[in-house]
Amino acid sequence: MLAEQEQSFEQAMEKLEQIVERLEEGEVPLEKAITMYQEGMTLSNTCHEKLQKVEKQMDEIVDENGEVTPLDSEEPGE
Numbered sequence: 001m002l003a004e005q006e007q008s009f010e011q012a013m014e015k016l017e018q019i020v021e022r023l024e025e026g027e028v029p030l031e032k033a034i035t036m037y038q039e040g041m042t043l044s045n046t047c048h049e050k051l052q053k054v055e056k057q058m059d060e061i062v063d064e065n066g067e068v069t070p071l072d073s074e075e076p077g078e
Helices: 009-025 030-058
Strands: 060-062 068-070
Touching (some): 009 030
Antiparallel strands (some): 060 068
16 A cells, blocks of 8 residues: 555545545444544544645746736626
């Protein structure tokens, strides 16, 4: 299996969704549920870190004229 940091965001989310579905079924032995919960938290943290990294990359964009424009700026009248 890939290390958590090597997984794509989509892979980590898919695995996290599978864990949540199994835990919601309620038919997992307690010890296994704890292990799955811990794995889910690790995957959740991985996804959060990946989202934060992308968010930082998207904080600024370069417009057509090559000027750096903050992503959250709004055009007048919007």
